[in-house]
Amino acid sequence: MFVSRLSAVALVVSSALAGTIGWKRDICGLVDADLTLDTLGVLNVDYGHIGPICLCISGLSDFLTTNAIVAVPVQLLGAAEVEAALGVLIGGSPVCNSSPSTRKRDTYVFNDNMCPKGQSLCGIQSSWTKTDWECIDTKTDLESCGGCVLGVMGTPGDGVDCTAIEGVEDVACAAGHCQVFSCASGFRVSDCGTTCVRTSHHT
Template identity: 30%
Template structure:
């Protein structure tokens, strides 16, 4: 595959981040995690290594040098934004690329298990992999080596957001209760999901689905019941697919249309070399 052409075809999008990044030490947050409530964790590190993917007969295919600070939770974003990682996905598939990125992260010299307070989002920074930014209107505190995201006066917290509020309405518990009732109505091995063409909300249409085998909600709900519903994939919507199945919650491609070939991990159809060159 012509890698230069591939990069021209793919959008180059950088990892997003706040202009204010809290650089903290993993030790201080780890201490807080053992003395107060349990904090969210992530594995982060500076990766500087040759990025390769498995080839045929035990060989490896070099793609280039990966010089990046990232966290395990950011890998799904890298799969669609980093050009080097995207090329790996096109050649080897999502599952294989994820594994290679996790392996590189675990083998990086300064990787850390990072601990984050509520309302924090990981922002891996060179030399400070456990940095984070505060969201939802919260502010890093203390300024120099922050360990928390706080809502400073005169702001107040309302339904998880920090800001100016004249009143704080209910967080709509009725919808949550409705979702719980729907889930309890589904038998063992079944998941409550929404239905195509129907708006989500109280009283909206829903059905019980076996997401381990359902073609249109494979691995989760293609139409989520609410924010806590597991996300699924519509296997029939995979570009170029002709024959596909859902097995154990994953799409398994059996056949693609002419001009496409099955990816290495068998989860999608990849445009053949000839089509890419014609583009």
């Protein structure tokens, strides 16, 4: 553990130096593991599960101030200790970013191979960073039907939120298409059965 933490500190220091000298490469890992830390004489205290999430060394400072799981160990042990532990997790996780970029920021490589078969990689609307994602079965998911409503890195998706159809009351997602069963007063199910259409106008 001592050697691993030294390696993590080295990663953090290297990242800081990289920012100072203008080096654009970052170190990112697809973290999906428990955060365990020795605390007040107790070995391997489990503070909770991190991930699955693509974490980068350059983003750890923000992560420490926004993630609920790390809040307690940060208070007990300090940010540097927790950051070092996260560095260990990043270093031991599959890489989730591209090769060094010539642009100001590195780009991330995301694809559906990161999800179970039959599911798609979609962005999370309320996440703290655009790199957060989840695996969704877009053939049946009500809020991402036929595709992701939000793509990774904040890009627009091509899916449909069936629950957001105007006037809809009862709806399902079947084979990647919204299937409307009933509509609110003033609407009726469309002939194609995928939307609600107005039957009267209200002033």
